[in-house]
Amino acid sequence: MGQHFYSYFAALGLDIRLEDVTNQGRIDMAVLFGGQVYLFEFKVVELVPEGKALAQLQAKNYAEKYRARGEPIHLIGVEWSREGRNIVAFEVQHLEPAV
Numbered sequence: 001m002g003q004h005f006y007s008y009f010a011a012l013g014l015d016i017r018l019e020d021v022t023n024q025g026r027i028d029m030a031v032l033f034g035g036q037v038y039l040f041e042f043k044v045v046e047l048v049p050e051g052k053a054l055a056q057l058q059a060k061n062y063a064e065k066y067r068a069r070g071e072p073i074h075l076i077g078v079e080w081s082r083e084g085r086n087i088v089a090f091e092v093q094h095l096e097p098a099v
């Protein structure tokens with residue numbers, strides 16, 4: 001699932017970081033673009049309950065790695081159904097730059 005997002009963003013020539021390591025775990029994908037940071041977590045709902053993608057970004061405080069950049073950060077949880085072969089949930093949380 002994440003490889004589809006990666007392919008689109010890579011085709012645009014964006015600064016993409018896959019499996020971006022933090023002290024709390026790995027961010028599935030980070031995209032740096034236009035003075036903003038986009039952090040993605042992808043989950044398959046047949047493997048984990050719905051609502052867990054964004055919750056993981058928040059619980060593991062993945063945004064902390066990029067706070068010092070002083071840019072807005074967007075946490076994006078994408079949940080995919082293998083059976084339905086489609087996105088079933090897409091949640092976003094916007095964080096203002098640290099001052």
